[in-house]
Amino acid sequence: MDSPPPKPSLRTRLGLALRTKSRSATKLAKAPPSEPFKKVTSSTTTKSTSASTSSALSTSTSSTLSPASPNPKPRPLAHGAIYRPTEDNTNTQTGERRDDTDLLHGLMHRESDSSLDSAYERLKRKREEEVDDRPPGEGDVEKLPADLWIAIADFLSPCDAANLAYASKTLASRLGTGAWQELNRPENLREKIKFLGGMDGKMPGHLLCFLCGIYHVRTQAGKERLKATSVINPLYICGSVGKPGYKPPRTRLTPGHTLPFTFVQLVLRARKYGTSYGIDVNELGRRYKDPYSEWTHQTRYYIRKGHLLLRVTSRSFASPGLPPSGQRHLLYSREDYTPYFSVCAHWRDGELMDVCKCALGHIPKHRETIAQQMKRGPQIQGALRNPNPIVSLCSFCRPMRRCPECPSEYLVELKLAEDKNDPLVKFKQAITVTRWCDLGDGSSPIGPEWAAINGEGETAYDSFANMGRRAISGIFESQSGVTIPGQRMLSLNPKNEKLGEEGHGWY
Ligand SMILES: [Zn+2]
Ligand SMILES: [Zn+2]
Ligand SMILES: [Zn+2]
Known part of the structure; x- marks a missing residue:
């Protein structure tokens, strides 16, 4: 350490620098030469010592590394002065002057002698690429x-x-x-509609009108809401509405409520292409009461495999032992003699109304105490004291029914429900008619499902062949984790009579 080496090593420099300064530096100098750096880290525990060490280090390095020549700061060139390199580039041995500019230019790539050939190659390649851009087979x-x-x-x-x-x-x-x-x-x-239908995915702000064969601008884009039939609620301005013979396609839900086909388009488009194309399927569901009867309705929609499925649950309290006229009064709307609940176009042909009337016949008489019974006479019926709240239906009215001509399924049930408006008999049996149906894929009102449900199909729709064993009701209810107890599925019209209004059974 005492004898100075020709080139001072780092260790030496450190030693020199630290020896002259603070107390920590003295300690460092005394440290064994094998581990000087370790000692530095261990000794610099307080801030003041570490600061003094670093300052000592910096002063010593600057003095030892560049001892003589402090680098002169380059002065900026005066205005108009010509830059001349201060150093002479002349080679000491050959006397040749090195030109830096020429050197740099020499590094740059220049086109080879065959530049014409390569340009032609590039052009050829470009032309080939252009040909490849075109659809295959264009040539x-x-x-x-x-x-x-x-x-x-x-x-x-x-x-x-x-x-x-x-x-x-x-x-x-x-x-x-x-x-x-x-x-x-x-x-x-029809051909025009088919052709235009293919562009649906590019028309978020428009809706294809099936009367005109034109994409109309959606006037309530994104704010379309399903309203009662009596409310005028156009989704676009259409020149065909009001013309004789032109009727916008819609399907009947319950008296006073219909579902226009435009809403089927909107929800299915939104699911297929995105929210800007329509509205969410849950926007369609409603719960309402019929203003002219006891019936309450609930509608729910669900999209599965590109098809819109619908469930309408209709319920009304029913008195026990209704005569035929009372049953009709309960079941049919006086407005147009159609059932209060949701039905397909074929309801008159089958056994739907008979099934409902049969179910009404199973309603037990209201609960009567012995004292109430004694007022009428001496006979007492024990069953009336405590009627079973769960009514079991018979083999005719219990099974689920499927319309053979359209994708509609019906289930008639009796359920005990609370009647808040009746102070005397609070809990009553209510008839519940549920209809499930498949409204189709929304591509066109002449689609097989939509046309069949509305009885407008040109070709017969065989629901048992089309749907097979899987019931719409089962598909619908399984989405919410509800499994319908195993029901037999019968045809709504087992005799396949097609008399419509001419038949006698429907009323
Ligand atoms: Zn139109
Ligand atoms: Zn029955
Ligand atoms: Zn039907």
């Missing part, structure tokens, strides 16, 4: 003459021909505007 499409394409389009339906012309620029130029003109003819309205 083949181009090869066939326009006459041939028009002949091919003649074999297609107007919708398919329009779709073909819409497929690419080349095809549009080959086929011309004939396909569009064909679609615009009034007799091709």
Whole structure:
């Protein structure tokens, strides 16, 4: 340590620096030479010592590393002065002056001698890429003459021909505007709707009108709410509404309440493409009371596999032992002689009303104490003292019924419920009719499910063949974890009589 080496090592410099300064530095100097750094860290426990150590270190390093030449600060060039390097680049051995600018330029890549060839290659590659950008087969499409394409389009339906012309620029130029003109003819309205329906995913602010074959602007976009039939609630301005023979498609729910097809479109579009395309399915559900009767209704909707399913539960208190006229009074709306509860278009043909009347016949008489019974006469019925609150229905009215001609299912039940308006008999039996149905995929009101439910289908709909063993009711209730107890599923119309209003059984 005492003999100074030619190049002072770090250890030495540290030693020199610390020896001259504070108390901690003296301690450091005394430390064994093998572990000087460890000692530094252990000794610098207080802030003051560490600060003094670091200051000592910095002063010593600056003095030992650059002893003589303090670097002069470069002065800025005066205005208009020419920059000349201060150092001379002349090689001491050869006398050659090194030009830095030339050196830098030399590093830059220059095009090779074959620059023309490479440019041509690049152009060729670019052209190939451009060809690849086009849809596959475009070249083949181009090869066939326009006459041939028009002949091919003649074999297609107007919708398919329009779709073909819409497929690419080349095809549009080959086929011309004939396909569009064909679609615009009034007799091709259905084809036009089919063609326009394919663009639904690009029209969030519009709704396809099935009367005009036009996408109308949604005037209440996002704020569409289902209202009673008597409330005028247009979702767009349509020129066809009010014209004779034009009726916006809608399905009857209960008296005074319908579901316009536009709402089926809205909820299914929202689920398919996003919220901007319509409204949420839960916005459709309602709970309301019929103003002219005892019936209360609850509607709920559910989307499954792109189809809108609906459940309408209707309930009314019913007195025991109603005569036929009383049963009719309870079940039918006096307005149009349709049931108060929700029904499909085929309700008159089957056994639905008989099932309801049979269920009404099972309602037990009200509870009567012995004293109440004695007022009428000496006979006392023990069963009247404590009637069983759970009424079991018979094999005719208990099973679930499925309409054979449309995707509708019915269940009639008797349930004990509290009547808050009756001070004498608080708990009464109520008849509950639940209808489940599949409203279709919302693509068009001529879709098989929607058309069948409204009795407007052009081809017969066989619900047992279409739905198989899986019941709509089972699918609907399983979403909320409710399992319907195993029910036999019978046909609503086992004899398959189709008399409609002409039949005698419905009233
Ligand atoms: Zn319209
Ligand atoms: Zn029965
Ligand atoms: Zn039906």
